[in-house]
Amino acid sequence: MEKCLLIIDDNSQLCQTLAQNFARCGYRACYAINQSEALEIVARQALQVILLDMMLGEDNGLDLAQQIQRICPHIPIIMITGYASIESAVQAIKLGAFDYVSKPLKFDHLVAVVENALKSVHAHEVRPEAADAPGMDSFRTLTHNAQMLELDETITKLAATDLPVLICGEHGVGKEIVADVLHSRSTRQHARMLKVNCAAFPETLLDNELFGHEKGAYTGATTAFKGVFERANHSTLFLDEIGDMPLTIQAKILRTLQNHEIRRLGGQATIQVDVRFLAATNQDLKKLIREGQFREDLFYRLNAATLYVPPLRERKDDLPVLLNHFLDEHAHLTTTQRKCVSEDVFQVFLQYQWPGNIRELKNVIHYAAAVSTFDTIDLRDLPSDLRNLSPQGHTMNIREEMEKNLILTTLRNTDYNKKKTAELLNMGRKTLYDKLKKYGITL
Structure with missing residues (x-):
């Protein structure tokens, strides 16, 4: 499995060069050139280490580091700066950065620092x-x-x-x-x-x-x-x-x-x-x-x-309890007021297939709770690809809606016996299972 690294720098050429060099060393490197891009990647990717420029164009790298730590507190962040000073290094470390490197970057040294950060991620002795x-x-x-x-x-x-x-x-x-x-x-x-x-x-x-x-x-x-x-x-x-x-x-x-x-x-x-x-x-x-x-x-x-362990798409009936758990967790970690999600957001979560499973759900909730300025998380607070998956955008057509309702009614009438349900609907059991999966019906 490739090690996943995120490079955040407003110099896109530097990002591309670093990403290519890290790829040659066996890493899967992605990059972002501003705060909004970075936060979306953090919310969606299973990252192991982050390289973050302290001077990020109009954005403040130290502020972004703190936001990332609120969303994913266990990802080590290595700060990069062109202004090598003891004061800025100490400030970054005090704010929770794993380490600090200065420009011009020496790639061999950078790899060594990243490898040390990875060792901290995979610390082997855990608490009780x-x-x-x-x-x-x-x-x-x-x-x-x-x-x-x-x-x-x-x-x-x-x-x-x-x-x-x-x-x-x-x-x-x-x-x-x-x-x-x-x-x-x-x-x-x-x-x-x-x-x-x-x-x-x-x-x-x-x-x-x-x-x-x-x-x-x-x-x-x-x-x-x-x-x-x-x-x-x-x-x-x-x-x-x-x-x-x-x-x-x-x-x-x-x-x-x-x-x-x-x-x-x-x-x-x-x-x-x-x-x-x-x-x-x-x-x-x-x-x-x-x-x-x-x-x-x-x-x-x-x-x-x-x-x-089944994927989240096969256990969407757990979404409410998992949402509440991660909302509680975010409030506890950030010592802020607990937030809730709107009905539109919940419907989007039900439609979404969650390829990153529980980890992705957790990151999305922590991200949305961190960027939301209100007590209720709304569609505008979600990462862009989820935000574009509006409840209206993926409604079933009339035929599909009728078929889903017919399956649910037949299941209830047979006391949720799938064999009898398939027989009454004149379809094979595999076809029934495929339709249960298609319509998100969990028994």
Whole structure:
């Protein structure tokens, strides 16, 4: 998975040059030349780091940095300035910037600063889950969807075991939250769960991060280092984006799962580890197996227990409770009055397919709440592509409206029995399922 970076500078030529250079280094770089463009990208993209010019034309880079932090407080911001002064650097850091670089930019140095910022994003040691993730009760209160409630029950059952668990689902559906909840309900809940994003590290660094090294293992290894398998002993280890893990590391993971032991880089002795193993992916691992990019034996070792987290478009009945949650969250983080959404906004949210899922919904709500000048969020407060999706712009035609109402009536008359409904409507079950999805009917 490419690392996603946003460059914000009023010099479009500089933005393009930096974006091209970062792309050659394996980044997916996008850019904005003013505040409004930047805020829309922040609301819509799953960013990992931001480069922001302190002098942004008519806009103030420091003010924009504060707005971004209100919307996405966990994204590190690196400030860029042509006016290298201790005072401006200190001011930027005090306002929450991760670091500071000055023009003329030295690209190698800039990459090093960005990589350091990425390491902060993928910090592996997390706080106790009671303070950091939805607990047993709060997770249940954030859904009314039958599929999610069934998932919740399965999580509780698996939490009582030490089986490795593979969590599958699209980007932004909440796979990491599922891992947090699973750990918080397990017998290991009193120890910290450690997390590693496999896509965030080159192969050599990932090997070192997972398994550690002995003193003198390589140039610069002046002391021994414990990898996360050792640090997670008697706790849980969560490996995100496991589909991006190199094959050589997959082989070592498999041996660790089988033998419950690791060997540090440059070491001879094996070290016993007692670790509950959770992994997540948004990829089709069976397809990766066919393409020779994922080990089949590791897949079946992980596949002992699999959890699927459905996309938001399949659980739109959860929109009201999720909206309220993120509105409460924004008010709490910004210590401002809680806002609500207009009926027009809610109808747009129902129509929208949410390709970025829960993460996108959260970012859109935080963005709209930050830019809205009134107590009620209206269409004008939404990012432009959502704003243009007006309730009137996507109304169903008369035939579709009649068909939807007929399906709903028949479902009610059959006590929501889909097989009987399909028979009464003289259509195949697959056709019925397609129409349920088309009209956003969730059972």
